Amino acid sequence: MDISILPPELIRIVISAVIIIAFVFLNAMVLGYAERKLAGYIMRRPGPMEVGPQGILQLMIDGVKLIGKQLIVPKESGHALFRIAPLLAFIPVGLAFVVIPFSDKLQARDLDVGLVFMLAIMSVNVVAVLVAGWSSNNKYSLFGAIRSVAQNVAYEIPMLLSLLSVVLMANTLSLKGIVLAQHPVWYVVCQPLAFIIYFVAGLAETNRAPFDLPEAESELTAGFHTEYSGMSFSLFILAEYTNMFFVCSIAVVLFLGGWSGIPLPFYAYSGGIWFLLKVYALLFVMIWVRWTYPRVRFDQLLNFCWKYLIPFSLVNLMLTAILVKLWPVVF
Amino acid sequence: MFAYKCIAEALFVFFIAVTFTGGYFAVRAKYIMHAVMGLAVSLLGIAGLYFHLGSPFLAMMQVLIYVGAVCIIIAFGIMVGPKPQADEEKRVLGKRNALLAGAACLLGFGLLTVTVVQATWVPATVKTGDMTVRFLGESLLNQFCLSFELISVILLTAIIGALIIANIGKEEAES
Numbered sequence: 001m002d003i004s005i006l007p008p009e010l011i012r013i014v015i016s017a018v019i020i021i022a023f024v025f026l027n028a029m030v031l032g033y034a035e036r037k038l039a040g041y042i043m044r045r046p047g048p049m050e051v052g053p054q055g056i057l058q059l060m061i062d063g064v065k066l067i068g069k070q071l072i073v074p075k076e077s078g079h080a081l082f083r084i085a086p087l088l089a090f091i092p093v094g095l096a097f098v099v100i101p102f103s104d105k106l107q108a109r110d111l112d113v114g115l116v117f118m119l120a121i122m123s124v125n126v127v128a129v130l131v132a133g134w135s136s137n138n139k140y141s142l143f144g145a146i147r148s149v150a151q152n153v154a155y156e157i158p159m160l161l162s163l164l165s166v167v168l169m170a171n172t173l174s175l176k177g178i179v180l181a182q183h184p185v186w187y188v189v190c191q192p193l194a195f196i197i198y199f200v201a202g203l204a205e206t207n208r209a210p211f212d213l214p215e216a217e218s219e220l221t222a223g224f225h226t227e228y229s230g231m232s233f234s235l236f237i238l239a240e241y242t243n244m245f246f247v248c249s250i251a252v253v254l255f256l257g258g259w260s261g262i263p264l265p266f267y268a269y270s271g272g273i274w275f276l277l278k279v280y281a282l283l284f285v286m287i288w289v290r291w292t293y294p295r296v297r298f299d300q301l302l303n304f305c306w307k308y309l310i311p312f313s314l315v316n317l318m319l320t321a322i323l324v325k326l327w328p329v330v331f
Numbered sequence: 332m333f334a335y336k337c338i339a340e341a342l343f344v345f346f347i348a349v350t351f352t353g354g355y356f357a358v359r360a361k362y363i364m365h366a367v368m369g370l371a372v373s374l375l376g377i378a379g380l381y382f383h384l385g386s387p388f389l390a391m392m393q394v395l396i397y398v399g400a401v402c403i404i405i406a407f408g409i410m411v412g413p414k415p416q417a418d419e420e421k422r423v424l425g426k427r428n429a430l431l432a433g434a435a436c437l438l439g440f441g442l443l444t445v446t447v448v449q450a451t452w453v454p455a456t457v458k459t460g461d462m463t464v465r466f467l468g469e470s471l472l473n474q475f476c477l478s479f480e481l482i483s484v485i486l487l488t489a490i491i492g493a494l495i496i497a498n499i500g501k502e503e504a505e506s
């Protein structure tokens with residue numbers, strides 16, 4: 001078939017969808033391997049060693065295993081919703097890639113509300129978790145889902161407030177505009193508190209330790225995805241790893257100067273390389289935190305959010321607003 | 332260009348179909364949880380319509396607030412609230428009530444249709460794509476300042492109501 005009769009935009013969409021899905025899987029593989037290897041080193045054991053040199057092919061084998069596994073649907077579950085939930089978690093994940101500015105030119109669409117777009121996409125994840133937990137018809141799943149939703153709804157507030165103070169300084173919601181606005185000084189320097197609050201809230205948003213109560217394996221077996229097996233389980237894991245990537249890329253775009261950095265030897269690609277380097281450095285911190293801190297209790301989790309993070313982010317936002325108004329030249 | 336137009340029209344029809352399907356499931360669902368999910372799908376379809384009409388900000392807010400928050404709150408209400416009793420439902424599902432509900436729906440639909448048909452729609456002379464955040468903010472704080480403030484009053488009322496309800500529950504638990 002002659003594809004030249006098709007509109008070029010359509011071909012671009014198809015190709016970028018393929019690239020995005022490939023990237024989602026690749027990212028999950030890299031992160032999964034990094035997580036297991038780092039967990040190993042932190043616990044003073046070698047981690048996966050058997051498949052390939054240093055166990056580097058372990059995740060590929062795991063993927064094949066998960067694809068080959070049977071999808072078990074519990075008899076008493078809500079069938080349709082039970083099957084839809086993993087898709088609901090996975091599909092929005094691809095959408096957020098539309099606005100991520102990987103580098104100066106490597107961005108699909110520079111929406112003027114890019115930041116809101118990413119946050120909206122990430123908020124759909126809560127619905128997926130709730131549907132999964134409810135339709136499994138299992139008390140562990142339901143408890144996991146309730147915890148996850150309570151935690152996500154609470155931590156979304158400090159997250160948005162801390163991002164808002166950056167938006168006030170940059171004067172735009174477009175991700176590209178925010179990167180360009182922090183040309184001489186990265187916002188992590190002027191907004192250290194907002195950065196810390198955002199990162200903590202981001203850990204909670206992605207259900208990562210020490211806030212991994214929704215899937216606390218010692219009390220809830222596996223939380224909301226207890227009943228899922230095979231690929232429907234791995235869709236949840238893929239969504240989780242991709243959401244981690246999003247949280248870190250928002251942090252990089254808003255606080256760490258996006259793609260900017262010292263030009264590298266491959267000049268044309270140096271922006272993208274810097275961006276990915278920064279994102280994976282933050283992801284490394286996320287994994288590091290997970291294997292270092294014990295899980296918090298649920299009341300501690302909510303108290304920490306409502307009594308510390310939200311007041312601090314509100315104060316930070318007000319201070320930023322006042323300073324931006326008083327010295328518009330400096331900020 | 333023709334192909335793009337076709338795709339846009341197809342998406343428009345698709346979003347309407349999504350909205351209607353979600354609404355149908357929300358009304359006809361056997362379990363109330365399915366109804367909430369139907370509502371979420373319907374609201375997603377409406378967000379798609381906003382996007383189609385060139386207001387991505389509104390679409391994003393629709394997803395962020397309605398799908399990500401309101402539906403979740405409704406689901407929570409269902410899970411935390413008392414279990415619906417079968418005989419109570421029978422009382423609600425009488426023939427007279429069905430007739431009344433149908434009449435109310437038809438009346439609302441008729442009112443909307445009359446307004447839509449009778450209104451003189453001024454077509455935008457130039458589609459500037461001016462629905463930027465700056466434009467929205469300025470019009471919210473200048474032209475629509477009153478409605479903006481009224482919405483915050485509604486939110487305040489909701490917060491006070493929630494506090495009162497929570498306090499009543501606390502007193503009952505203590506006594």
